[in-house]
Amino acid sequence: PPPGQRLPSLKPPLRSVEAPRHQRKLGAQAVPDDFVECFILSGYRRLHCSAQECLASVLQPTNETLNFWTHFIPLLLFLSRFCRLLLLRGAGDVPFHHPALLPLWCYASGVLLTFAMSCTAHVFSCLSPRLRAAFFYLDYASISYYGFASTVAYSYYLLPGLSLLDAGAMSRYVHMACPIMLESLLFDLRTRNPTLFVYFYRRYCWLLVAAFFNVSKIPERIQPGLFDIVGHSHQLFHIFTFLSIYDQVHYVEDGLAAFLKAPPAAPTYLGTVGYMLLLMLCLAVPNDSSKFQKTN
DSSP states (O other): OOTTOOOOOOSOOOOOOOOOGGGOOBOGGGSOGGGOOTTOOSOBOOSSOOHHHHHHGGGSOOTTHHHHHHHHHHHHHHHHHHHHHHTSOTTOSSOTTOGGGHHHHHHHHHHHHHHHHHHHHHHHTTSOHHHHHHHHHHHHHHHHHHHHHHHHHHHHHTGGGOTTOOTTTSOHHHHHHSHHHHHHHHSOHHHHOHHHHHHHHHHHHHHHHHHHHHHHOTTTTTSTTTTSSSSOHHHHHHHHHHHHHHHHHHHHHHHHHHHHHSOSSOOOTIIIIIHHHHHHHHHHSOOOHHHHHHHO
């Protein structure tokens, strides 16, 4: 080239590199109102993702990522614990099919199903509005299943060991409704069963904290947009819910150990698994309230 003249650049012009469509995060104004969470301004996934895109999103920074992991990790922990109790004879010398373990099987299925359905709902909620509603209905139904399964475990492993629960002294309603709370209020539960006292009250402490975060929408209410990906209230709600169930497993396991030493009554399939199947049937029955409103 002539003196003073520069050679033309051989580098291609720079182009803006955009993320693939399924990795783009949307603001609250770009998604339907039903998908918007209070005070969460960004980090939303687009609607009508494929199943593969939903699964890939658990490794991407969205406002649902930690909602998944805060229940998936506890799911693995509880799965390991129940396998030890039921299959590896951690509950004693009884085999996994022994009738004494039927309430524990019911309880384990309730805990694992609750965490599994929550993971499923949070991962696949952006497939479509209809599927989102279906998944979260199953999520709420699994919570009802878990609550009933806890009652089955309580009735065999905990209630017989509480002195207050004398069928001749209490009505049937009180006998199933609030036995441990009554025992702890009217008697010195701390002296009689220190393990049950600590785990029972600490569990309800975790539940109160979880309810506080779930209702108050703190901390995102204080600083909207700052906690969209990490630290918002639903993630904290998941963590404290896990802690409450973790303590519950402790005193259910303690009650099981006492039950195996001197079982007052052998559990039956009808009184354990039968009731759980009946509950599942009731939850599966469709309830079209709109049709009822039209006819009335």
